[in-house]
């Protein structure tokens with residue numbers, strides 16, 4: 126069993142702690158926005174340790190759209206590389222936890238469709254894309270049957 130290493134960012138670590146300790150009934154929104162958040166458990170691509178990454182909730186049927194925006198920062202978040210290296214994740218959505226497989230969406234038609242759903246769910250993604258040179262990666266997490 127790998128070790129869990131919490132996020133070095135206080136507000137992120139505290140959100141994960143509250144989310145998990147309340148079994149997904151508290152800490153489930155992004156601060157004052159009231160918009161829903163999921164927690165994606167992933168494996169560190171160098172350490173092999175367990176990482177827990179809160180992300181905005183955007184869904185396409187049973188699938189979750191994961192947007193590697195980090196507020197429009199110039200570099201991809203580290204979890205992007207974790208998901209590229211280890212595609213098995215757990216997604217906690219409120220009280221429900223799902224085993225899922227992720228893939229980066231590279232097909233442009235599919236990406237546009239999923240990006241639009243994600244922006245509807247969390248409009249600041251569009252501003253984040255406008256403020257960074259990189260194309261913000263989009264993953265689709267699909268249930269493992």
Ligand code: F42
Nearest residue numbers: 137140169170171172179180181192193194195202203204
């Ligand atoms: N981030 C997003 O990108 N999109 C969102 O929709 C989003 C929503 C959101 C909602 C609530 C919330 O609390 C946070 C939210 N965030 C969102 C922020 C998100 O949770 C991450 O904190 C953010 O994207 C930064 O991710 P990061 O993976 O770059 O995190 C850094 C700070 C981090 O934890 N770094 C670790 C560290 O110790 O510095 C490394 C973690 C790691 O995975 N290490 C790897 C390993 O092997 O263990 C190796 C690292 C390497 O060099 O490859």
